[in-house]
Amino acid sequence: MVAERFLGGAVEQTVGFIYPDHAAEDDYPWTAARLGVDLRVAHIYGTDLHAVPELLDLGSPEKLRRGAELLAPHRPRAVIWACTSGSFVYGPDGAREQVRQLSLDCGVPASSTSFAFVDAVHALGVRTVAVCASYPDEVAALFVDFLAAAGIGVTSLGSAGIDTAAEVGTLTGPQVLALAAANDHPEAEALLIPDTAMHTIRVLPALESALGKPVLTANQVTVWQGLRLAGLSAVAPVSGPRLGTLFSERPIHVGD
Numbered sequence: 211m212v213a214e215r216f217l218g219g220a221v222e223q224t225v226g227f228i229y230p231d232h233a234a235e236d237d238y239p240w241t242a243a244r245l246g247v248d249l250r251v252a253h254i255y256g257t258d259l260h261a262v263p264e265l266l267d268l269g270s271p272e273k274l275r276r277g278a279e280l281l282a283p284h285r286p287r288a289v290i291w292a293c294t295s296g297s298f299v300y301g302p303d304g305a306r307e308q309v310r311q312l313s314l315d316c317g318v319p320a321s322s323t324s325f326a327f328v329d330a331v332h333a334l335g336v337r338t339v340a341v342c343a344s345y346p347d348e349v350a351a352l353f354v355d356f357l358a359a360a361g362i363g364v365t366s367l368g369s370a371g372i373d374t375a376a377e378v379g380t381l382t383g384p385q386v387l388a389l390a391a392a393n394d395h396p397e398a399e400a401l402l403i404p405d406t407a408m409h410t411i412r413v414l415p416a417l418e419s420a421l422g423k424p425v426l427t428a429n430q431v432t433v434w435q436g437l438r439l440a441g442l443s444a445v446a447p448v449s450g451p452r453l454g455t456l457f458s459e460r461p462i463h464v465g466d
Contacts, residue, residue: 224248225436226286226316228277230268230293231258233379233407237429241411241453247442249433251292252280258375258407260345262299262352269296271311278315288319288439290326292432294404295349297322298356305356319439323406323428324353326435328360330426330456331400338363339426340398342390344370344378344405353404368393375407383413390417390425400424406432414454424455431456 242249254277256268297305313320343350350369410427417425
């Protein structure tokens with residue numbers, strides 16, 4: 211059983227991430243090196259098409275169980291399904307069941323990027339957000355529904371209509387900045403960029419400076435959620451990297 215391997219022996223201060231295919235996974239080691247934490251990424255594979263049937267398959271129990279098996283030797287203290295669309299596509303109840311089963315398989319706390327967004331928005335005390343999605347309209351609308359179910363108001367939704375995660379991963383920093391600026395809304399208290407396939411970690415300071423508000427991005431909130439579930443500090447050192455408003459808040463741990 212996967213959980214037995216996770217719990218057998220001393221548990222290291224490691225957080226595990228199950229990441230679909232390949233796109234922007236280099237955001238994780240870059241962040242780990244600057245925060246001084248151990249972030250381990252395991253890859254699972256499927257069609258990287260941003261379409262509902264493919265996303266349901268990508269987030270299936272069988273595929274996530276495979277990711278859990280790959281992470282087991284590292285004995286992480288928490289595991290996150292690092293895919294927004296592959297979690298919110300199940301709806302709130304299905305996404306909760308998804309992470310419940312993942313936690314059972316791993317024997318440690320688990321979550322997903324979709325719930326990380328919800329928790330991050332609530333942690334910042336934000337009530338209204340704009341969404342800057344890379345997905346086609348049909349998929350992007352499901353993220354808005356997921357946020358609404360958590361009591362988060364969405365002032366506007368912009369969707370770039372990019373069909374595959376691989377294509378999203380090729381977007382440059384300036385392209386991400388332009389996309390964010392084009393899809394912000396003056397009434398939104400924060401901007402959400404939901405695709406873990408998009409490189410965003412290194413441009414967070416520029417994003418928040420340009421928009422003048424908190425920006426929450428998929429890989430950023432995924433790391434934040436993993437740290438707090440593992441009982442580790444989710445605040446960047448004052449002299450360390452700027453990882454956005456979310457990481458500059460007081461330390462937030464599960465149960466706060």
